[in-house]
Amino acid sequence: MAANQPVAIVFDTFGTVVDWRGSLSTELTAFGRARGIEGDWAALVDAWRAAYRPSMQRVRSGELPWMKLDALHRMSLDRLVAEFGIKGLSEADLRHINLGWHRLYGWPDSVPGLTRLKRKFIIGPLSNGNVALLTNMAKFAGLPWDVVFGSDMFRHFKPDPETYLGVAEILDLEPGQVMMAAAHNGDLGSARKCGLMTAFFPRPTEYGPHQKRDYAAEQDWDVVATDIEDLATKLGC
Amino acid sequence: MAANQPVAIVFDTFGTVVDWRGSLSTELTAFGRARGIEGDWAALVDAWRAAYRPSMQRVRSGELPWMKLDALHRMSLDRLVAEFGIKGLSEADLRHINLGWHRLYGWPDSVPGLTRLKRKFIIGPLSNGNVALLTNMAKFAGLPWDVVFGSDMFRHFKPDPETYLGVAEILDLEPGQVMMAAAHNGDLGSARKCGLMTAFFPRPTEYGPHQKRDYAAEQDWDVVATDIEDLATKLGC
Numbered sequence: 412m413a414a415n416q417p418v419a420i421v422f423d424t425f426g427t428v429v430d431w432r433g434s435l436s437t438e439l440t441a442f443g444r445a446r447g448i449e450g451d452w453a454a455l456v457d458a459w460r461a462a463y464r465p466s467m468q469r470v471r472s473g474e475l476p477w478m479k480l481d482a483l484h485r486m487s488l489d490r491l492v493a494e495f496g497i498k499g500l501s502e503a504d505l506r507h508i509n510l511g512w513h514r515l516y517g518w519p520d521s522v523p524g525l526t527r528l529k530r531k532f533i534i535g536p537l538s539n540g541n542v543a544l545l546t547n548m549a550k551f552a553g554l555p556w557d558v559v560f561g562s563d564m565f566r567h568f569k570p571d572p573e574t575y576l577g578v579a580e581i582l583d584l585e586p587g588q589v590m591m592a593a594a595h596n597g598d599l600g601s602a603r604k605c606g607l608m609t610a611f612f613p614r615p616t617e618y619g620p621h622q623k624r625d626y627a628a629e630q631d632w633d634v635v636a637t638d639i640e641d642l643a644t645k646l647g648c
Numbered sequence: 649m650a651a652n653q654p655v656a657i658v659f660d661t662f663g664t665v666v667d668w669r670g671s672l673s674t675e676l677t678a679f680g681r682a683r684g685i686e687g688d689w690a691a692l693v694d695a696w697r698a699a700y701r702p703s704m705q706r707v708r709s710g711e712l713p714w715m716k717l718d719a720l721h722r723m724s725l726d727r728l729v730a731e732f733g734i735k736g737l738s739e740a741d742l743r744h745i746n747l748g749w750h751r752l753y754g755w756p757d758s759v760p761g762l763t764r765l766k767r768k769f770i771i772g773p774l775s776n777g778n779v780a781l782l783t784n785m786a787k788f789a790g791l792p793w794d795v796v797f798g799s800d801m802f803r804h805f806k807p808d809p810e811t812y813l814g815v816a817e818i819l820d821l822e823p824g825q826v827m828m829a830a831a832h833n834g835d836l837g838s839a840r841k842c843g844l845m846t847a848f849f850p851r852p853t854e855y856g857p858h859q860k861r862d863y864a865a866e867q868d869w870d871v872v873a874t875d876i877e878d879l880a881t882k883l884g885c
Binding site: 479481533541542543546547549550556557558559561563564581582583584 | 716718770778779780783784786787793794795796798800801818819820821
């Protein structure tokens with residue numbers, strides 16, 4: 412069991428807790444088939460996710476005003492639907508597809524692992540998703556969060572320090588009493604620079620055949636686990 | 649079953665969901681006895697609660713800068729401990745007593761009623777408490793919130809419209825898709841002016857022998873129930 416224990420654990424969400432690629436590819440492929448709308452939906456999902464970081468950078472740089480991730484997702488979707496030559500989508504269809512990010516499934520260990528951790532720690536997402544997205548996702552996937560931290564509470568996206576330090580401030584904790592848990596070494600590096608504890612577990616199928624990194628811990632994170640259930644075990648839950 | 653259904657229900661917390669008076673009186677009386685510190689702890693609790701609205705008004709008027717309810721509670725406590733002539737409390741004691749507001753018990757129907765409502769609706773507190781207070785209270789009392797709305801997210805206290813409208817904005821809902829549930833007619837009147845749906849149930853013992861109002865609904869609220877279990881029944885849960 413890890414010697415030093417946090418009071419709260421916040422989780423990166425897309426990829427770390429939920430399988431965005433599998434969930435969206437399955438849903439959109441079924442949607443296209445049911446509606447008779449042709450398109451390479453799986454490739455669209457990969458391109459949509461690839462647009463994620465650049466779209467947040469446009470806000471960070473000041474090129475775009477602050478907006479929720481839902482709005483950035485929609486801007487990217489509108490562009491990609493045209494690029495992929497997908498025809499026949501109504502405004503209601505586009506809204507429905509965009510809210511697919513609210514309907515992502517947890518990895519098999521996510522709900523049981525979080526349920527164990529919740530007995531001993533405050534748990535919540537700390538995601539670039541907005542609170543509505545994260546709350547709807549939790550209802551959909553059964554994620555038993557105690558409290559929801561979305562980027563719209565800070566008007567900053569990770570890895571801006573305002574997000575990691577904002578959680579500590581809101582919970583009235585020292586940064587060192589908060590643990591960031593993620594399947595992404597970069598997120599943990601930024602959290603550590605702010606003084607947070609860190610926990611890593613890999614999600615080697617997050618990007619499918621396109622995965623290039625994050626197969627293993629790249630620093631001596633406070634806890635390195637195989638998944639969220641193993642994290643619960645290593646933290647004595 | 650009520651015809652028009654909300655998407656989310658937010659609950660006033662002190663008095664509506666948790667029994668602040670019974671919880672704090674019991675805890676502080678036991679604390680005083682265990683520590684051999686004399687004081688009329690039950691009267692202190694009533695006076696502390698009486699200081700609540702005036703303290704928030706000092707922030708609203710600009711006399712005090714924005715601060716979390718925890719900080720306002722502490723200012724009032726320091727004054728009242730002197731006024732009540734309670735001697736021998738250390739700084740650690742005062743901190744512990746102040747965080748008593750994080751350790752309040754639900755009314756008997758609160759956890760079962762909320763658990764039923766959670767199956768069908770997004771549920772959360774909308775309280776003048778800060779997020780840390782509300783999150784710790786939920787862990788202590790077992791309140792199964794989906795999302796936590798504290799006044800520090802809005803930097804406004806109820807009944808400022810920024811709180812009621814802030815919930816709708818964060819959840820990406822129209823005000824009319826959000827229901828405010830409270831045992832206080834005044835809170836519901838302010839929520840209704842912002843366009844929220846409203847649900848009332850009385851807590852006739854909230855203030856003990858000092859209760860003067862809120863024994864019954866004073867407007868035609870969208871739902872009038874006897875408690876949170878009855879609210880769940882009336883909303884078809």
